[in-house]
Amino acid sequence: MGRVVVEVMPKPEILDPQGKAVAAALPRLGFHGFTGVRQGKRFELEVDGAVTPEVLEQVRQAAATLLSNPVIEDVVSVVEAGAQEAQA
Amino acid sequence: MGRVVVEVMPKPEILDPQGKAVAAALPRLGFHGFTGVRQGKRFELEVDGAVTPEVLEQVRQAAATLLSNPVIEDVVSVVEAGAQEAQA
Numbered sequence: 001m002g003r004v005v006v007e008v009m010p011k012p013e014i015l016d017p018q019g020k021a022v023a024a025a026l027p028r029l030g031f032h033g034f035t036g037v038r039q040g041k042r043f044e045l046e047v048d049g050a051v052t053p054e055v056l057e058q059v060r061q062a063a064a065t066l067l068s069n070p071v072i073e074d075v076v077s078v079v080e081a082g083a084q085e086a087q088a
Numbered sequence: 089m090g091r092v093v094v095e096v097m098p099k100p101e102i103l104d105p106q107g108k109a110v111a112a113a114l115p116r117l118g119f120h121g122f123t124g125v126r127q128g129k130r131f132e133l134e135v136d137g138a139v140t141p142e143v144l145e146q147v148r149q150a151a152a153t154l155l156s157n158p159v160i161e162d163v164v165s166v167v168e169a170g171a172q173e174a175q176a
Binding site for chain 1: 089095097107110113114121122124125126127128132133134135143146149153154164
């Protein structure tokens with residue numbers, strides 16, 4: 001049973017109200033020195049079997065079509081859980 | 089300007105309706121071989137300066153109190169962007 005992690009973030013030019021809310025709350029709670037926060041999504045997909053290059057390619061397609069909205073979001077990474085970071 | 093990435097996932101025993109919805113949609117879109125999906129959150133915090141151990145400790149505290157709900161979520165990792173994975 002493998003696992004693939006997909007990370008999706010709002011595009012830099014897109015307003016991110018959730019991130020803005022977090023950024024505004026940080027100093028109120030005593031956390032200073034942060035100039036901005038962006039909030040995105042993290043998915044863990046359980047694979048029925050090993051994580052082969054074909055499975056990763058399937059996940060990349062799913063990430064681009066189902067897990068992210070390409071108009072407003074970027075797929076930041078698609079990697080096997082526990083593997084080194086690799087670009088999507 | 090450093091950046092710290094915080095990853096938060098629903099605890100394994102917590103129902104995750106968003107993940108369930110994604111898992112149900114995958115085969116409808118032609119993606120087969122996946123047995124489950126969990127959906128969590130990914131934050132990028134921009135730091136005014138370098139990411140020192142003190143900054144990471146601040147982010148860990150913020151992750152445990154503001155960025156996650158410890159009743160239903162786990163902080164999976166708190167790492168400097170681009171750094172090797174390290175456990176929270």
